[in-house]
Amino acid sequence: MSLPHAILTALLDEDLTGYALAKQFDVSLGFFWQASHQQIYRELKGLHSMGGVNVLEVPQHGKPDKRVYSLTNQGRQMLDSWITQSTRHRGAKDELFIKLFNVGSVPIEQVTEAVKQRQIEHVRRLELYRKIEARSYASPSTLPDRKKGVYLSLLAGIRQEQTAVTWCDDALNLLATVKP
Amino acid sequence: MSLPHAILTALLDEDLTGYALAKQFDVSLGFFWQASHQQIYRELKGLHSMGGVNVLEVPQHGKPDKRVYSLTNQGRQMLDSWITQSTRHRGAKDELFIKLFNVGSVPIEQVTEAVKQRQIEHVRRLELYRKIEARSYASPSTLPDRKKGVYLSLLAGIRQEQTAVTWCDDALNLLATVKP
DNA sequence: AATTTTTATGCAAATAGTTGCATATAAAAC
DNA sequence: GTTTTATATGCAACTATTTGCATAAAAATT
Structure with a gap:
């Protein structure tokens, strides 16, 4: 249940598109929590409907419109209260x-x-x-x-x-x- | 996709019921691959229909009948060919x-x-x-x-x-x- | 005597995650 | 010139995993 929080965390530093987020997940954050672009797009939609992120639609010619996501105050609060909750340790599966x-x-x-x-x-x-x-x-x-x-x-x-x-x-x- | 193989592995040493398997998973094997009893019962059914395990139904009075599972030759072969396949490393999620x-x-x-x-x-x-x-x-x-x-x-x-x-x-x- | 733990099984629903497909263009590499 | 890589989004189907519920009795504990 931490993918949304991982996304919110990635948005702390900079506004990002789903595509850029997926790339971020291939490095840095993704060393500890990887996710596919499909998953990320789905979660972004969910986070948007919950008010955790804003979207800025940037029209482009030819390519699909860019959707740049940014953290809202509510998103910050979601992160804040999540961090207070107990961290659940997923038993390593190897x-x-x-x-x-x-x-x-x-x-x-x-x-x-x-x-x-x-x-x-x-x-x-x-x-x-x-x-x-x-x-x-x-x-x-x-x-x-x-x-x-x-x-x-x-x-x-x-x-x-x-x-x-x-x-x-x-x-x-x-x-x-x-x-x- | 390794739960069935973890179960087959646990059956290498001794025949076990689903219940006993679930307990085994709470120690030893389960340090590296935990599973709930619900999951195990489901997988055992699957393994049985695929011929990887045999069942011996042991009637009991009052309690539900015991179903003692044992490894078949086919089960052994499944393990054998699985071990040959490349091990996929699940990126740690923490x-x-x-x-x-x-x-x-x-x-x-x-x-x-x-x-x-x-x-x-x-x-x-x-x-x-x-x-x-x-x-x-x-x-x-x-x-x-x-x-x-x-x-x-x-x-x-x-x-x-x-x-x-x-x-x-x-x-x-x-x-x-x-x-x- | 009453409660909790252990034994023993399993369904159903929800959540999470993966895989395959689909689209469309620009830029870079071969 | 053709192929590959990068940009950019997303649906649909499938697989895996978790959580909640349900049953039922013996054994151990309080």
Whole structure:
């Protein structure tokens, strides 16, 4: 139930079209809550009918009209009261661990391969996060308040990926001792 | 799309009723893929109609009849071919980070409180995992193959929680520097 | 003796999320 | 010159997940 709030959060800094929001979700905010453009368009409609956002229709020639959304005072209040509510932790759902539970009953190569693939993903994300850190968050202590939360999210991402990469190494070592 | 496979995995070791499966999902397997009993009953029906599981109806007096499910050869093959398929990584969805993106725009106390609450959860899970580790996985090197994957999952859980607890500390320190 | 928990199953409705399709133009790359 | 990428929106169908309800009895607790 947080997609609307994620959208409102993205609109804190700047007014955006659904398209631009979808792109924002592919980076930054989307590292912690991804959504497809279809979902975003649907939610924007919902938020508009609830008064959380305003729309400015910008006519364009040829292309469909642009609809630029901005946060309303009511939208701000929605965010505010949502943040007060208890954060519900969605138990992580990870297929990889189910696969690991099959070790000893299915051919080991497939599981090993899955861990290797996963490690590549973690390494990729870690590199991306580190790049963002170096570019925009090199000196955390001098950050303006507005950026501190974003930095902390990035820091969580970096540490999670680092932990995962190390675990993959250890997992591959132990899996190497499993008889086929 | 992995709930059926999680169920099949749980049936590798022992035959179980839907009820018992739901309880299994509250521990062990469920640390990485939780499901409600309603979901499980529905999936079991689906798996049965697809031939992945057998049912043994055990009549009981008073209570509804027990339906004990067991893995079929076809079920084993379903698991086997699923493990070969690429593991899809669900981008983590975490409300807490959305809340962090609001730092600087909403009262800071609420965000701080959310992080504190989260830390309590992580500590609780970490303690639970460590207890399981001490009880059943104290010497990983002597584990039978069948248990190695389960141990690796537990290890991932422990490290994830440890990383998260540490991050919460650092986050609380930085959030303490944010002006209200 | 009364209440709560555990065992055991399941339907129905609502919410959330994914996938496939559909349209239409401009700009950039090959 | 043709293909791909980017801009810009959205419906419809499907799949997945959650929440609320309903039943019913044994066992454990207060």
